Amino acid sequence: MPAFEKLSIPCTFVQDNHSLSVPAFTLRGLHFQTPPRGQDKLVRCVRGAIFDVAxxxxxxxxxxxxxxxxxxxxxxxxxLFIPIGFAHGFVTLEDNCEVSYKCSDTYAPENDGGIRWDDPAIGIDWPMPAGTAPELSPKDAVQPLLADFDSPFPYDGRPLAPLA
Incomplete structure (x- = not known):
């Protein structure tokens, strides 16, 4: 049995992405791709440290x-494995962070979507010093709130699994 299947990761990865964020507290997200081009992602930090969120x-x-x-x-x-139907984001915890992630589909700009990183309805506890404003891309600064998002992702019966 392949290693991913043993870990209940039932997908085939077809694209590898690599990103570099130079300043600490650069925030990327919350991103996803809509059907029919949804992406499972397997994320790791190969240089530095990040706080990764699904x-x-x-x-x-x-x-x-x-x-x-x-x-x-x-x-x-x-x-961290991010299944289809979950938005993904991270904040860098130090300078010069490199993140590598595998995706189960290729990038499709017409299916690109996002939710605001600081949506109070979600309440992510980003680990940043008090008073620190994250470095954001123009795209991430204007994403919609969850309340304004009509999700195209159906619930598939899988629970939100706790992190071990």
């Missing part, structure tokens, strides 16, 4: 709008 955006899910997060670093080697 938000359940599956319509009808009992955990809709809830999030899980984990620190991923080159030192700890941890990875």
């Amino acid at each position: 938000v359940d955006i599956r319509k009808g899910s009992p955990t809709y709008g809830q999030w899980v997060g984990a620190e991923l670093s080159a030192e700890n080697g941890h990875q």
Whole structure:
């Protein structure tokens, strides 16, 4: 049995992405691709440290709008699997962070979507010093709130799994 299947990761990865964020507290997200081009992602930090987040955006899910997060670093080697139907984002915890992630579909700009990183209805506890404003891309600064988002992702019965 392949290693991903043993971990209940039932997808084939077809694209690898690599990003560099130079200043600490650069925030990317919350991103997803809509059907029919949804993406499962397997994320790891290969240089530096990030706080990585997944938000359940599956319509009808009992955990809709809830999030899980984990620190991923080159030192700890941890990875986070983000299934289709979850928005993904991260904040860098130090300068010069490199993030590598595998995707189950290629990038499709017409299916690109996002939710605001600071949506109070989601309430992500981003680990940034008090008074610190994250470095945002213009795209991430204007994403819609969850309340203004009509999710195309159906609930598939899988619970929002706790992080071990």
